[in-house]
Amino acid sequence: MATLICGSLAFDTIMRFEGRFAQQILPEQLHILNVSFLVPSLRRDFGGCAGNIAYAMRQLGGTPLPMAAVGDDGAGYLERLRTLGIGTDYVLQLADTYTAQAMIMTDRDNNQITAFHPGAMMQAHRIRVPARADIRLGIISPDGREAMLQHAEQFHAAGIPFVFDPGQGLPMFDGTELSHFVELATWVTVNDYEGRMLCDRMGVELEELSRRVRGLVVTLGGDGCDLWENGVRQHVPAVQAAQVVDPTGCGDAWRGALLYGLEQGWDLARCAALGNRLGALKVAARGPQNYVVDEAIEKEARTR
Numbered sequence: 001m002a003t004l005i006c007g008s009l010a011f012d013t014i015m016r017f018e019g020r021f022a023q024q025i026l027p028e029q030l031h032i033l034n035v036s037f038l039v040p041s042l043r044r045d046f047g048g049c050a051g052n053i054a055y056a057m058r059q060l061g062g063t064p065l066p067m068a069a070v071g072d073d074g075a076g077y078l079e080r081l082r083t084l085g086i087g088t089d090y091v092l093q094l095a096d097t098y099t100a101q102a103m104i105m106t107d108r109d110n111n112q113i114t115a116f117h118p119g120a121m122m123q124a125h126r127i128r129v130p131a132r133a134d135i136r137l138g139i140i141s142p143d144g145r146e147a148m149l150q151h152a153e154q155f156h157a158a159g160i161p162f163v164f165d166p167g168q169g170l171p172m173f174d175g176t177e178l179s180h181f182v183e184l185a186t187w188v189t190v191n192d193y194e195g196r197m198l199c200d201r202m203g204v205e206l207e208e209l210s211r212r213v214r215g216l217v218v219t220l221g222g223d224g225c226d227l228w229e230n231g232v233r234q235h236v237p238a239v240q241a242a243q244v245v246d247p248t249g250c251g252d253a254w255r256g257a258l259l260y261g262l263e264q265g266w267d268l269a270r271c272a273a274l275g276n277r278l279g280a281l282k283v284a285a286r287g288p289q290n291y292v293v294d295e296a297i298e299k300e301a302r303t304r
Contacts, residue, residue, distance in 0.1 A: 010048030056256020249288025
């Protein structure tokens with residue numbers, strides 16, 4: 001069984017600011033904002049939601065298939081995916097454009113400021129969800145607007161259950177469009193801020209939203225996550241990270257574990273518990289794709 005992961009492949013330029021953003025930004029001067037941050041550490045990582053989720057799934061032993069577009073600078077990313085044993089059948093490489101780029105700056109409290117250039121991602125709608133017998137699961141994660149709309153319709157038409165994970169792409173859609181995504185989806189995942197925005201735009205509460213899908217998950221960062229199934233909430237507690245090094249890609253690691261569990265036929269609570277463990281492991285490593293699953297998590301993933 002394979003899982004199709006619709007979303008972005010991107011290069012992340014990650015910078016560390018040793019101070020606090022709040023101490024550098026004067027609220028009464030926001031109308032003339034002009035700030036500069038000294039970032040002693042800088043590195044470039046493989047990233048993007050589809051890449052990060054696929055990495056997490058593969059670490060657990062799943063079969064992810066990222067579906068995304070890269071630019072003419074994306075050959076190295078394609079080679080990395082193949083080296084990891086991740087198929088690139090549905091990655092489109094385009095000439096005369098850059099692969100999506102994220103510039104992420106994190107302060108000492110793990111607050112983040114991100115600038116994102118979408119590049120080739122804006123052409124991801126040129127790839128279609130395939131009718132392949134082994135693809136039994138999918139996810140719509142942040143991607144080009146047209147790609148997200150079209151891929152949701154294509155999953156539904158193909159009879160493939162999928163997770164709707166709007167993430168940073170949520171503000172691109174109005175309430176009617178978001179309601180249609182939910183109508184087509186099987187599960188919905190959001191963080192607490194996105195959950196409030198989604199409910200506000202749709203004009204519903206989380207309880208009602210959960211009655212429209214098989215499962216709704218609201219991740220709460222260091223407080224774990226809430227699962228909603230048919231109007232009933234269940235809290236899954238967080239797992240304490242060994243150390244907090246870098247939050248970049250933590251949510252994607254969580255979603256990779258969710259998809260792995262769904263691929264195995266687990267219930268939602270067990271999927272979420274594994275997600276919390278993998279998220280804690282990722283937080284302790286720099287970069288979204290540089291952690292390695294430990295023996296305890298590997299054993300849990302293999303237990304039927």
